[in-house]
Amino acid sequence: MCETFLRRAAAGNAASGNGQGFGVINFNGGTISGNTASGNSGDGFFVLDFPVGNTAVFSNNSSTNNTLEGYNTFLGGTPFDGSTTNTGFGNGGGTDNF
Numbered sequence: 313m314c315e316t317f318l319r320r321a322a323a324g325n326a327a328s329g330n331g332q333g334f335g336v337i338n339f340n341g342g343t344i345s346g347n348t349a350s351g352n353s354g355d356g357f358f359v360l361d362f363p364v365g366n367t368a369v370f371s372n373n374s375s376t377n378n379t380l381e382g383y384n385t386f387l388g389g390t391p392f393d394g395s396t397t398n399t400g401f402g403n404g405g406g407t408d409n410f
Contacts, residue, residue, distance in 0.1 A: 330354075382409070
């Protein structure tokens with residue numbers, strides 16, 4: 313799952329055994345909440361950018377036992393809401409919580 317998120321919702325999905333769990337290019341708005349990424353050979357969740365002024369909700373996701381990072385926010389930034397509610401453990405590159 314890799315795309316630009318603009319006012320959409322992704323909830324209750326699972327990504328397991330993939331190269332990349334969930335990937336988002338520019339997360340400007342919408343919701344990614346309650347998803348699970350586990351056992352992927354890349355990152356559990358990869359977000360290229362949370363642009364300044366975004367209205368994105370990124371909350372209550374779980375990332376476990378991925379080869380690279382649990383949460384990789386490549387260019388940084390933070391979502392409008394939910395940035396301390398994402399959990400995980402056992403990810404190879406660290407970043408278990410976001």
